[in-house]
Amino acid sequence: MKMLINVAESVVSDALRGMAASHPELTVDVENRVIVRKDAPVAGKVALVSGGGSGHEPLHGGFVGRGMLDAACPGEVFTSPVPDQMVRAAAAVDSGKGVLFIVKNYTGDVLNFDMAAELAEDEGVQVAKVLVNDDVAVTDSLYTAGRRGTGATLFVEKIAGAAAEEGMPLERVEAIARRVNELSRSFGVALTACSTPAKGGPTFDLPAGELELGVGIHGEPGRERRAMMTSREIADYAVHVVLEDLPPENPVLVLVNGMGATPQLELYGFAAEVHRVLGERRVAVARTLVGNYVTSLDMAGASVTLCQVDEELLRLWDAPVRTAGLRWGC
Amino acid sequence: MSSSEPAVEHVLDTPFFHRWLTAAAASVTRDAARLTELDSAIGDADHGTNMQRGFAAVAEALDKERPGSPGAALVLAGRQLISKVGGASGPLYGTLLRRAGKALGDAEEITPQQLTDALRAGVDAVAQLGGAAPGDKTMLDALLPAVDELAGGGSFTAAAEAAEQGALATTPMLARKGRASYLGERSIGHQDPGAASSALIVAALTEAVR
Numbered sequence: 001m002k003m004l005i006n007v008a009e010s011v012v013s014d015a016l017r018g019m020a021a022s023h024p025e026l027t028v029d030v031e032n033r034v035i036v037r038k039d040a041p042v043a044g045k046v047a048l049v050s051g052g053g054s055g056h057e058p059l060h061g062g063f064v065g066r067g068m069l070d071a072a073c074p075g076e077v078f079t080s081p082v083p084d085q086m087v088r089a090a091a092a093v094d095s096g097k098g099v100l101f102i103v104k105n106y107t108g109d110v111l112n113f114d115m116a117a118e119l120a121e122d123e124g125v126q127v128a129k130v131l132v133n134d135d136v137a138v139t140d141s142l143y144t145a146g147r148r149g150t151g152a153t154l155f156v157e158k159i160a161g162a163a164a165e166e167g168m169p170l171e172r173v174e175a176i177a178r179r180v181n182e183l184s185r186s187f188g189v190a191l192t193a194c195s196t197p198a199k200g201g202p203t204f205d206l207p208a209g210e211l212e213l214g215v216g217i218h219g220e221p222g223r224e225r226r227a228m229m230t231s232r233e234i235a236d237y238a239v240h241v242v243l244e245d246l247p248p249e250n251p252v253l254v255l256v257n258g259m260g261a262t263p264q265l266e267l268y269g270f271a272a273e274v275h276r277v278l279g280e281r282r283v284a285v286a287r288t289l290v291g292n293y294v295t296s297l298d299m300a301g302a303s304v305t306l307c308q309v310d311e312e313l314l315r316l317w318d319a320p321v322r323t324a325g326l327r328w329g330c
Numbered sequence: 331m332s333s334s335e336p337a338v339e340h341v342l343d344t345p346f347f348h349r350w351l352t353a354a355a356a357s358v359t360r361d362a363a364r365l366t367e368l369d370s371a372i373g374d375a376d377h378g379t380n381m382q383r384g385f386a387a388v389a390e391a392l393d394k395e396r397p398g399s400p401g402a403a404l405v406l407a408g409r410q411l412i413s414k415v416g417g418a419s420g421p422l423y424g425t426l427l428r429r430a431g432k433a434l435g436d437a438e439e440i441t442p443q444q445l446t447d448a449l450r451a452g453v454d455a456v457a458q459l460g461g462a463a464p465g466d467k468t469m470l471d472a473l474l475p476a477v478d479e480l481a482g483g484g485s486f487t488a489a490a491e492a493a494e495q496g497a498l499a500t501t502p503m504l505a506r507k508g509r510a511s512y513l514g515e516r517s518i519g520h521q522d523p524g525a526a527s528s529a530l531i532v533a534a535l536t537e538a539v540r
Contacts, residue, residue, distance in 0.1 A: 053416075053417075075416045075417075076376065076379075076380070076416055077376070078374045078376065079374075079376055079380060079416040079417040080416050080417050080418075081416055082412065082413050082414065082415070082416045082420060083412060083413070083421075084413050106509065107418040107460070107507065107508045107509065108416065108417035108418040108419075108420075108421075111418055111420075111421035111422070111459065111460075112416065112420065112421055114421075115412065115421055138512065140514070143504075143506045143511065143514075144506070144511035144512055144514075145507060145508055145509065145511050145512070148512075196374065196375055196376070198366070198375060198376055198379055199366075199370060199375045203370060203374060203375050216512060218374050218509065219374070220509060220512040220513070221512055221513055221514075221516060
């Protein structure tokens, strides 16, 4: 497997050096692996810190900036960051108004962020945590590590980030983040496996004529494997299972997310099918975002995330954001 | 099986713990590729890499900081793992050693019984942190039989054997914790990488004996 890298061991550091060179509005600590918005700590503002294994870019580092995250902590590829990173990030961004940790529901992320929260609190930082677990592909939450955090992470980070930017206090920002997660559901499919730099090849075996329905963002298996389907058939399946889990009473935000290797051309075609199904199901669409945002290295495939929004959440979604990966209104 | 063998040494000092953790680092490094291969079947193919990175930091810190008691050595090692490994393994192994180290206090020499009690405290902490039970296809399936063997008066060799058997016994199990749990039935037929690395760390005890 050919990759645009030097050596596998330095992929994360190399990418961070690239972020530092490309985005002067960020402070990138390559050695300690913390990405911070340059104007942090922002006086009077609750700070948002997230992080996770690398390989899902632009999540999370690409979402650091005005109106979204104050800091991100990238781990090794598909490996959660260590507590020291989050403690350092929290100290760098806390203005005295407290810090919200946004954590995707994976065992490693949960354990490391829990440890970091304890350590940061020992240092006098007020910390709240919100867990993102939107992946409806996981049907058995009792005998697994529970629903995984996927596309809804973008909605949580954007909307809670806007709430913090407006000056809302920590408990209010935390409540909004929690509400966004509760109102969001995702479902993803893989057309090909992803390849980690360390392995140098695919991390799981997906035969050429098949797709994985309900894949996780590290290639975790989903509900079933089937013979390859059309974009129309995939949209029918994905939107159906999402709506089955959370029939919306309000208009929805739609994220049509690429897994990394699926071209925008295909994603927009898929977005058309997603809109068609939503129309047939009489679900009103408030806003749509199409692109590669919560990726899985070079996996081909896509996910659909729906988030029900009321007026407040929609206003926060529309609020200005200025990050490397998401930018509007400023 | 251990009754005919001599029991473990009567007194375990700080150099013993230094030798144990250094031997653990060496065997994790030696078997890194195998651990990663196991993890590639039911995880994300990085367990060997992550453990190697963590234990290299442990060995380096022990050489540099020269902790003055068995407890301090384990606490230092645990902190290094938490700071260097990431994923679930970092906090879990870090907690195992840190909690065991705290249980030993600052005594300069300890008895095998005190080591067994400390390891029991560490394993209990791992179970609590990870929320796993025996049979869930995790590191506990290797660690618990080893601690039980020591508690029954078994030697380090017997404990190492119990851990290895425990690790092998995870192969037919259905994973219920961590990333492998999403595989469901597909996790059956593969040895748990965490149980495999746990068996290596227990086996390193035998190399620490003089």
